[in-house]
Amino acid sequence: MSAAPRLLVLWCPDWPVVAAGAAAGTPPLAPAAVFSGNRVVACSASARRAGVGRGMRRRDAQSRCPELVVHPHDPDRDARLFEPVAAAVERLAVGVEVVRPGIVAVPVGGAAGYFGGEAALAEQLIDEVEAAAGVECQVGIADGLFAATLAARRAAVVPAGGAAEFLAPLDVAELNQPGDDRGELVELLRRLGLRTLGAFAALAERDVAGRFPRDAVVAHRLARGLSERPPLRRALPPDLTVTEEFEHPLHRIDEAAFVAKTLGERFFAGLARHGLACTRLAIVAVTEAGEERVRVWRCAEPLTARSTADRVRWQCEGWLTARDRPTAGIVRLRLDPEEVVGGQALQLRLGSMGRDADAAERAGRALVRIQGLLGPDAVVTPVLDGGRGPGERVRLVPWGEPRVPATADRPWPGRLPAPSPSRVPPEPPPAVVLDAVGDVVRCTERGELGYPPATVAVDGGPPRRVLGSAGPWVVHPPPPAKGPASARVQVVLEDVDGDVALLLLATVGENPQWTVEGVYD
Incomplete structure (x- = not known):
């Protein structure tokens, strides 16, 4: 185990909103929020009192707070305007480290001895930052960056060696700090009944490494009040600078x-x-x-x-x-x-x-820019969700929104069994399905074909012989919708370039209308 160094963290609450307001010249007490990809990434205290929260969609936020001042997300602006804060801290303490715009960390030892203790150092830094940079801030002191950051949000000084005790009662959601992307881990821990950092820390590290995602080991060390990673015990090459x-x-x-x-x-x-x-x-x-x-x-x-x-x-x-x-x-x-x-x-x-290494990150930024120009619904990504047919199972989600299936766990009676077609035409072409004597194949309400299909002609093309078929799978429209039921049939057709497998869809009844819903490659 490696003990975490004792650090002082100075935190400027809602810094993206503070920086955006300073750049735009808006009143500092006005309710405001910073948006990225049509989602709230930070909001002011007055906006939170009106019901605005992080992750909320823009229209929802504005419906709860009509006077909300909207700012675009701009990391360059946030970092540029934070430099005076870091410089103010540096005038009183050495070893200043910028964690991200809005948070700086300082080793406590030397500066605390010079100013007469940790509490005195914290007061001096708060006064210096407010006088030099004109922004409000809070200070926390603890062993390790993670504990010190949470202490800063509570304006607390944690005794040396007391980080684990300080962290134990806190909600496990604290692991999902901005930039860490541990939302899935937090949800998993909650489903397992581990709702506090102390409950998570009580697990053996070998069990965490063997049963949880890779990042869980780092999160487990943080919950125990240790440094993020063990020290690297090897000599560093001289040419890294x-x-x-x-x-x-x-x-x-x-x-x-x-x-x-x-x-x-x-x-x-x-x-x-x-x-x-x-x-x-x-x-x-x-x-x-x-x-x-x-x-x-x-x-x-x-x-x-x-x-x-x-x-x-x-x-x-x-x-x-x-x-x-x-x-x-x-x-x-x-x-x-x-x-x-x-x-x-x-x-x-x-x-x-x-x-x-950064291709995905660059692509994400480009997509956000497109949304800023054309609107949030201009960029969508597919999510495989619940449904009976292959086309119904694909749901388009605007970029930046959670790509979580909403209905995949429902029973879906009549659902098409695996495998699914590799291609689903946007406009299903018509088909003519005939039995051995040349009559149109019909499907009954009980899910039975009158006669097996013998030939299939697609979109006016020549009829091709059916080598094999499976189905039908009958799907009734869910209430309160009304209309005829439909049936799906899988067929393999003889072809000069190789056999072709299709998924056919027809209305149930005396006059079926057949279409090609999917193609198997």
């Missing part, structure tokens, strides 16, 4: 953004070659006048190439736009891995690095 020097100093944000992308890919690729991933990144900038700026970013999850580039870009934007910006342009940027873990902690495809 990445440095870039510029012939023309960087003065503009767009220049920094271009450089950040290249540096992020180089840094990630260098770590991946040694089987490592970074969880604490130091960004060092040197200006033409010899000034040096340093900022450390701490990450709960190992950095990818894209997330590394994001932090470099955010930090450069913060430095270049702050009131105490450097007096000259940046001529050198250096990335130092302050803390690394084994590369298996990165849950990516084996061998993925550089551009390929």
